[in-house]
Amino acid sequence: METRIIQTSQRAGGEIWQEVSALAAADALHPAAVITAGNPRRPDPMRGFGGAFTESAAWVWSRLPQTEKQAVLTGYFDPVQGLGYRYGRTHMNSCDFSLGNYAAVDVPGDEKLWSFSCEREKGCLWQFIHAAYDLQQEPIPLLLSPWSPPAWMKxxxxxxxxxxxxxxxxxxxxxxxxxxxxxxxxxGFRVFGVTVQNEPEATQTWDSCRYSAGDEAVFIRDHLGPALVQEDLQDVGIYFWDHNRDLVYDRACEVLADPAVARYISGQAIHWYSGDQFDLVERTKREFPDKEMIFSEGCIEGGVKLGEWDRGEIYAHNMIGDLNAGVTLWLDWNMLLDLQGGPNHVGNFCDAPMIADLDAGQLHRQSSYAYIGHFSRYIQPGAVCLDFVMESETASAVETTVFRNPDGETVCVLLNRSDNLENITVQGSHGSTSVSVALPAHSITTVLIANKE
Known part of the structure; x- marks a missing residue:
């Protein structure tokens, strides 16, 4: 099939990833915009998409009926029925989405780590990860992040x-x-990378620890980098910052200024809580092209709002901005929470793409789940992000990102957050077929155009 159009819209009554027809030639004469795919923005290939295995998510998952447990795993990791996640993130020691504070070494002064134990993690958290591995039938590469060292180290x-x-x-x-x-x-887990510290410039009421840029650089250069090399773990990448976009460029300039630090660093990780600032992400990637840019966390704060359509639109807007700016690995925060948006041991409740009603033993999929799928199901590992030209006689509200998959297929994700229907024509890369599509109000559409060659 030369072209496919996949669509999710607010008016569709809960149906997601529906295949729809292109506009007839007569209806496509006056599109609101014409989007023409160009050459790669940069050579970096896409790694993929994933979400976080937190103790809270695992605890909720462990209390679901077996059928719903399987639905969570299939919904996230199955490439046909679900989102096709290929990566994950998890926490070293507790985070706010844990049932309480804990560390693997709680004995004060135990610098030799004689008392080290991961018995807490071997409960529901690592069982959740094992279950995902079993479905994938291969290790899911994990990003490991600490929220805080043990209290006695601080x-x-x-x-x-x-x-x-x-x-x-x-x-x-x-x-x-x-x-x-x-x-x-x-x-049997595979840790592909670590971040030095989750949100190092934030003092939170939950698990947190502050690092200045200088502190982070010294820790990488003199301690963490050499320790990984000494134990033959140099294939575990080190990612610094792991915080918001607003200071991503400033932090990169400070930390990467020292070649002795930079040589240990694989890339930089970002969150979305400070606002868009996609220009700073793109500038950082442009000036430090050899360092990978990954998105390691984002969620909608303030608890759960079941059925609210803006959940998906917030996600897609951020994903489009970050992917265009240079992000090559995108990781969501909690994959699963309860109806309150927890458990969270300090009451910092948030929303998630899947919400469980534990009393009823039922799952709810938020619009964010459907919207993520418009990216993760169709942009394949190894895809490259393309430049594009958007030509429009009037201002268009449509936001877009365009990729070319390894087989030459063009993937164009189109987000319409407006109250109006818009007709769009997409011209694939390398002179491939063009296709015109109607974008309903408050919808997301993925256009797939096969390579002509």
């Missing part, structure tokens, strides 16, 4: 409320990373 002597890593424990904390990765590898 200036404030608690895991919550910020504080910072005491300099005398930097080496022990680096060994802690290595030991934790080794424990995960023993479980």
């Amino acid at each position: 200036t404030n002597q608690e895991m919550n409320n910020g504080g910072s890593l005491l300099p005398e424990y930097r080496q022990a904390w680096a060994r802690y990373f290595v030991r934790y990765i080794a424990e995960m590898h023993k479980q």
Whole structure:
């Protein structure tokens, strides 16, 4: 089939990823815009998409009936029936989406890590990851992120409320990373990368720890980088920042200024909570092209709003902006939460693409779930993001990103957040077929155009 058009719209009554027909020639005479795909924006290939395995998500999953447990796994990891996730993220020690504070070494002063134990993780958290592995029948590459070192390693002597890593424990904390990765590898998990610290410029009421750019650079250069190399774990990438877009460029300039630091670094991780600032992401990628840019976390805060359509639109707007700016791996936050948006041990409730009603034993899929699928189901690993030209006689509200899959197929994702229907014509790359499509108000559409060659 030369072209396919996949669409989800608010008016469709809950139906998602519907295949629709192109506009007839007479209806396509005066499109609101013509989008023409061009050459690759940059050579970096897309890795894929994924979500976070948190203790809270795992706890909710563990309390579902078996059929719904399977529905969660299929819904996220099956490439035909679900989102086709290929990657995951998880936390080292507790995070706010844990049932409480915990660390693998709770004995104060245990720099040799004699008391190290992952018995807590071997409960529902790692069982959830194992179940996803079983469905995939291959390891899911995981990004490992700490929210806080053990309390005794920190200036404030608690895991919550910020504080910072005491300099005398930097080496022990680096060994802690290595030991934790080794424990995960023993479980059959694959850790492809670590971030130094989740949100290092934030003092949160939950698990948090502050690092200045200088602190992060020193820890990478003198401790974490050498520790990974010493234990033959140099294939585990180090990603710095792991925080919002607003300071992504400033942080890169500071941390990557020292070649002795930069040599250990695979890339930079970003979140979306400070606003769009896609221009800063793109500038950072342009000036540091050899460092990968990954999106490691985003969610909608303030608890669950079942059935609200803006959930999906917020996701798609951010995904389009980041993918165009240079992100090559996109990771959502919690894959599953309860009706309140938790559990969260400090009440920082959020929304998620899947919500479980534990009393009824039922799953609810938010619009964000459907919207993510318009990217993750069709943009394949190895795809490259393309430049495009949008020609329009009047201002168009349509947002778009365009990719070319490894087989030459053009993938164009079109987001219409407006209250109006818009007709769009898409011209594939390399002179391939053009197709015209109607974009209903509050809809998302993925246009697939096969390679002519």
